[in-house]
Amino acid sequence: MIDIDNLYKDYNGQHVLKGLNIRIKEGRKTTIIGSSGCGKSTLLRLILGLEPYNSGEIRIEDQPLHRMNETQLNQIRLKFGMVFQSSALFDSMTVGENIALVLKEHTKLTDGVIKTKVLEALNLVELRDTYYLLPSELSGGMKKRVAFARAIIGDPKILLFDEPTTGLDPITSTTIEDLINTVTQKIGATIVVVTHQISTILRTSEKIIMIHDGVAIKTEGPKKIMKSKNPLVYRFVNGIVEV
Ligand SMILES: Nc1ncnc2c1ncn2[C@@H]1O[C@H](COP(=O)(O)OP(=O)(O)OP(=O)(O)O)[C@@H](O)[C@H]1O
Numbered sequence: 001m002i003d004i005d006n007l008y009k010d011y012n013g014q015h016v017l018k019g020l021n022i023r024i025k026e027g028r029k030t031t032i033i034g035s036s037g038c039g040k041s042t043l044l045r046l047i048l049g050l051e052p053y054n055s056g057e058i059r060i061e062d063q064p065l066h067r068m069n070e071t072q073l074n075q076i077r078l079k080f081g082m083v084f085q086s087s088a089l090f091d092s093m094t095v096g097e098n099i100a101l102v103l104k105e106h107t108k109l110t111d112g113v114i115k116t117k118v119l120e121a122l123n124l125v126e127l128r129d130t131y132y133l134l135p136s137e138l139s140g141g142m143k144k145r146v147a148f149a150r151a152i153i154g155d156p157k158i159l160l161f162d163e164p165t166t167g168l169d170p171i172t173s174t175t176i177e178d179l180i181n182t183v184t185q186k187i188g189a190t191i192v193v194v195t196h197q198i199s200t201i202l203r204t205s206e207k208i209i210m211i212h213d214g215v216a217i218k219t220e221g222p223k224k225i226m227k228s229k230n231p232l233v234y235r236f237v238n239g240i241v242e243v
């Protein structure tokens, strides 16, 4: 579904990805972990074709991204739902308008049908009373849940989550983790979750990949990762500081 071969990316000569290889299978839930600044958010932006990369290849359903023009990229992006690390809601739009945007722009659904769908999505994230609020009136955790509702509204084939639970209280985290599992099962989406949070790693992953020094390291699955035989992975998930 998403194939990444020998991917290199730098920012002004600072090498972030240095020959990354990742296979993301259709219908599976893949989690990407790695220390702050290792390039996780960068990777998600590259997958969405939002930034160019230096070399290597990203293929979405066997189509190489670097061969696509902007129109083709926009077609591909419609397959995706994305929850950005910063939530990235439009400040001047209400919650309802933020979530409705993709349906307004890319479907012929009537305003009434769109409103019903938006309220359903808000219901799912337990925020039904926020429809008319502005993002500035929400807490950080509420913004994340609105971003979640926005990401799933178009029934995407692939959902990318950048730190969906970071900074949320344990109960809200569990709600989001359960939603990742139930909603994605319902819409049959392929999931990529970037997270540091152990509860999210353990609850939502089928496969876990660690990015370290610009390359991908395979790890044990969620059942065994806390006892990983790879010292890098073991130290990361157990929060052990190297001395
Ligand atoms: N637009 C940019 N311009 C210059 N450097 C950038 C840009 N975006 C990211 N970087 C650099 O690339 C590296 C990877 O950043 P990225 O945001 O992908 O890390 P991350 O793994 O998502 O970290 P975190 O866990 O803190 O979110 C960092 O060193 C960062 O400073």
Ligand SMILES: [Mg+2]
Binding pocket: 040, 041, 042, 085, 162
């Ligand atoms: Mg990040």
